[in-house]
Structures are given as C-alpha cells and as structure tokens.
Amino acid sequence: MSQTTNSINVKLINSLAQIILSLTDEEQQLLAQKIQYRSLSSEELQKKQEALQRDIALGAEQLQKGEYTEYNDSTLPNLLETIKMRGKQRLQQEQS
Numbered sequence: 001m002s003q004t005t006n007s008i009n010v011k012l013i014n015s016l017a018q019i020i021l022s023l024t025d026e027e028q029q030l031l032a033q034k035i036q037y038r039s040l041s042s043e044e045l046q047k048k049q050e051a052l053q054r055d056i057a058l059g060a061e062q063l064q065k066g067e068y069t070e071y072n073d074s075t076l077p078n079l080l081e082t083i084k085m086r087g088k089q090r091l092q093q094e095q096s
Helices: 002-021 025-036 042-064 076-095
Strands: none
C-alpha cells in the first residue's frame, strides 16, 4: 500500500513541477504569493500589494529629494545588524 502511495505522490509532484515550470513569470510570482500568504484572502493580498507599491513610490520620491543615508565599509555592518534584528523581531511578532 505504501509503495503505491509513494508512486502516486511522485507522479503528482512531477506533474505539479511540470505545470509550475510552464507558468509565466507573473503566474509564478502569483503562485508564490498564494503559497506564502495562503491564509490571506484575495482582498488582503491586494491591500498588501497596494501598500508595497505606495512604499516603493515613497522610496523613489525620497531618493529624488536626496532624503537617504549613504553607507560605507565602516557603517554598513551596523546597518546589517539592525536589519537582522528587526527581521527577527518581525518574525517573532508574526509567529505569536
């Protein structure tokens, strides 16, 4: 019985892999979002995408206005540690 189940799973995975590989880049990106945020509705995903687009627009505007910080070899390690710490904090918040 387990031998049959294993062969069925392999066939299923191979079929899914072929389908995924045949998707366009945009379709693959949408699939990745659906997998990553599987518990979110389409409306929630749309809101997240709109918020991301607003953040990108704001960043571009700040860049044009010169509102940014330049980093060098001595300041970059501190930035990376700050990013790492914030990422860990965000992950902990999302998991709780």
